[in-house]
Amino acid sequence: MSTFQAPKGTYDLLPPHSATYLAVREAISAPLRNSGYGYIETPGFENVELFARGVGESTDIVTKEMYAFETKGGDRLALRPEGTASVLRAALEANLHKGGNLPVKLWYSGSYYRYERPQKGRYRHFSQVGAEAIGAEDPALDAELIILADQAYRSLGLRNFRILLNSLGDKECRPVYRAALQDFLRGLDLDDDTRRRVDINPLRVLDDKRESVRKQLTGAPALGDYLCEACKAYHEQVRELLTAAGVAFENDANLVRGLDYYTRTTFEFVHDGLGSQSAVGGGGRYDGLSEMIGGPALPSVGWALGVDRTVLALEAEGVTLDIPAATAVYAVPLGEEARRVLFAQVTALRKAGIATDFAFGGKGLKNAMKSANRSGARLALVAGERDLAEGVVQLKNLESGEQTAVPLDAVVDEVRRTLG
Ligand code: ATP
Ligand code: MG
Numbered sequence: 334m335s336t337f338q339a340p341k342g343t344y345d346l347l348p349p350h351s352a353t354y355l356a357v358r359e360a361i362s363a364p365l366r367n368s369g370y371g372y373i374e375t376p377g378f379e380n381v382e383l384f385a386r387g388v389g390e391s392t393d394i395v396t397k398e399m400y401a402f403e404t405k406g407g408d409r410l411a412l413r414p415e416g417t418a419s420v421l422r423a424a425l426e427a428n429l430h431k432g433g434n435l436p437v438k439l440w441y442s443g444s445y446y447r448y449e450r451p452q453k454g455r456y457r458h459f460s461q462v463g464a465e466a467i468g469a470e471d472p473a474l475d476a477e478l479i480i481l482a483d484q485a486y487r488s489l490g491l492r493n494f495r496i497l498l499n500s501l502g503d504k505e506c507r508p509v510y511r512a513a514l515q516d517f518l519r520g521l522d523l524d525d526d527t528r529r530r531v532d533i534n535p536l537r538v539l540d541d542k543r544e545s546v547r548k549q550l551t552g553a554p555a556l557g558d559y560l561c562e563a564c565k566a567y568h569e570q571v572r573e574l575l576t577a578a579g580v581a582f583e584n585d586a587n588l589v590r591g592l593d594y595y596t597r598t599t600f601e602f603v604h605d606g607l608g609s610q611s612a613v614g615g616g617g618r619y620d621g622l623s624e625m626i627g628g629p630a631l632p633s634v635g636w637a638l639g640v641d642r643t644v645l646a647l648e649a650e651g652v653t654l655d656i657p658a659a660t661a662v663y664a665v666p667l668g669e670e671a672r673r674v675l676f677a678q679v680t681a682l683r684k685a686g687i688a689t690d691f692a693f694g695g696k697g698l699k700n701a702m703k704s705a706n707r708s709g710a711r712l713a714l715v716a717g718e719r720d721l722a723e724g725v726v727q728l729k730n731l732e733s734g735e736q737t738a739v740p741l742d743a744v745v746d747e748v749r750r751t752l753g
Contacts, residue, residue, distance in 0.1 A: 340457070342449065342451035342456050342458070343458040344456065348659070349659075352656045352659070353644055353647070353656065354640060354644060356654045356656055357644055357647070357654075358460075358462055360485055360488050361442075361643070363488065364484045364485050366440070368477065370438040370439060370464055371438065371440070372439070372441070373423060373440070373441050375419040375420060375422070376413075376419070377412060377413055377443070377444065378413060379410065379413055379419055379422065380408070380409065380410060380411075381399070381401045381409045382409070383418050383419070383422055383626060384414060384415075384418055386418075386625050386626055387417070387418030387622060387625060387626050389534065390533070391533035394415065395414075398414055398448050398449055399411045399414050399447070400412040400414075400446050400448055413443075413445055413446065414447045415445060415461075415637065416443070416445065416461060416465075416637055417463070417465060417622070417635055418622070418626065420467075420635075421622055421623060421628070421631075421633070422626060424439065424467055425623065425628040429467075430468050430628075430631055435467070435468035435469050436467055436468045436469035436471075436474060437465075437468055438465070438467075439465050439466075439467070440462070440463065440464045441461075442461070442462045442463075442640075443461065444460055445458075445459055445460070445461055446458055447459075453608070453610060454608070454641065454642050454645055456641060459639060460639070460641055461637040461638060461639055463635060463636060463637035464478060464481070464616075464636055464637075465633060466478065466635060467633040468631045468632070469633075472568075472570035472571045472574060472598075474634055475597075475598040475618060475634050476571050476574035478616065478634055478635065478636055479496065479498075479571075479575060479580060479600055480575065480580055482602060482616075482638060483496065485638070486602065486613075486643070489643070490647070491643075491647065492650065493604060493605050493646075493649075493650055494603065494605070494646065495583055495603050495604075495605070496580065496581065496583065496600060496601075496602055497585040497600060497601045497602075497603060498572070498575075498582045498583065498584055498588070499556070499585050499586060499589075499599045500556070500557075500564055500565075500567070500568040500597050500599065501589065501597060501598075501599050501617070502556060502559065502561070502564050502596065503561070503596050503597055503620065504620075504621065505561045505564075506559050506560055506561035506564055507559075509559055511536070513554045513559065514535045514536065514538075514553065514554055515532075515535045517552075517554055518531040518538055518553070519531060521549045522549065523538075523549075527541065527546065537589060538550075540587070540590070555586050556586060557586050567597060568598065582600070588600070588601055590617065595617045596617075596618050596620045596621060597617070597618040597620065598617050598618045598634060599615075599617035599618070600636070601614070602614040602615065602638070604642070604646040604649065606646060606649025606650060607642060607646060607649060610642060612639075612642070613638060613639055613642045613646055614636060614638030614639055614643075615636060615637070616634070616637060617634065618632070619634070620632040657688075658708070658709030659688060660690045660709055660710045661687055661688045661710055661712065662682055662690075662710055662712045662713070662714060662748055662752075663689070663690050663708050663710040663712070663713050663731075664676075664679050664689065664692065664714040665692045665701040665713055665714065665716075666715075666716060667698060667715070667717035668717060670721055671717055671718065671720070671721060674716060674726075674741070675714060675716055675726065676691060678714060678726065678741070678744050678745075679691045681745055682744070682745055682748060685745050687745075687748060692704055692705070698715075710731060711731055711732060711751075712728060712729065712730060712731060712748060713731055714726050714728060714729075714744065715727040720738070724741055725739055725740055725741065726738070726741060727739075728747060728748065728751065730751070
């Protein structure tokens, strides 16, 4: 124990548990890497205005959850609370959208920061893997992203998740619906904060989780009834493509999601074993975002999946990932000469791609064998003076206890053969 602890709402990823996180990131990104998405990395902080404009002034993320600060040089920055605005900013800055090769398909993986009330599945520092397809309006692209997320979750062995799907309309039909919804909401008994929200972003009120608000929302105008023909046709195509791909989804007319920039296709992945933090990932189309941050019109779609909650979902379903032991061979030298000889063998094994570790710190045989067993290794390489005099090392199978003498120059081959 030191004087310090991890800050509130954060936790450390430690071995062996941390291997699951790496495997989840790998599994989520694999379908993307297989589908033409290139890796992008952006800074952990950005100009605060990017998020204010790109995520939305009226969102919880910007009003309550953002870590914003002023630097010594007077710049107003914020730790990134989400990935889309940064990725789009970077793509525009580098002119990735010029060159005529649209959509620009990118994936990312990293840490995000929100000043939230910490609880299980809700942290102040968390991790997402995300994907963005920038610069094309094509229902097949929306479908592609949903299918890839579905594939990622299935490849991890998750089964108890559902896909919620909705359309938020576009700049033609959304304003008409917005006005109708505002009319309805202004007739309700709401607190001042919520009333302000009715003025700025009335759709967000539909997402209110409080029972006092929820019970008043029955009879609210439904977005589905206001969609223009183009939005209806677009949404229908997305649904047909998903159905054809065998991906099940539920239509959820109340799905609005927390970010202001979404248009048309909106979706969320929810897991039923997670209690109130049930959203494991979400995304949608954001046709207006580029213009909101000063770029050209670039209709786009994307998602972000939460790594932390995906790991919790695996635990909830009792899924353990098949992660190979970090160490396959553990070398135990007995004496100075053996240390030198075995250390060289360890280096050779590692060069040959075999995960190998060494009993450091001059441990005695008993302790060293304990460490070998704890490492998860299948084989131990043991050598003392007598072995060296004969030019051999003992190769011990830690599962069966069986031991054979192997000539020094045959160790790599023999280990490889035994591990299979
Ligand atoms: P919620 O409604 O639970 O607050 P959100 O809509 O704010 O989620 P998004 O911004 O869509 O979440 O982020 C995508 C995913 O990132 C979420 O589905 C979730 O898995 C994860 N995520 C978001 N915020 C947190 C957090 N504070 N701690 C852990 N994971 C998070
Ligand atoms: Mg949130």
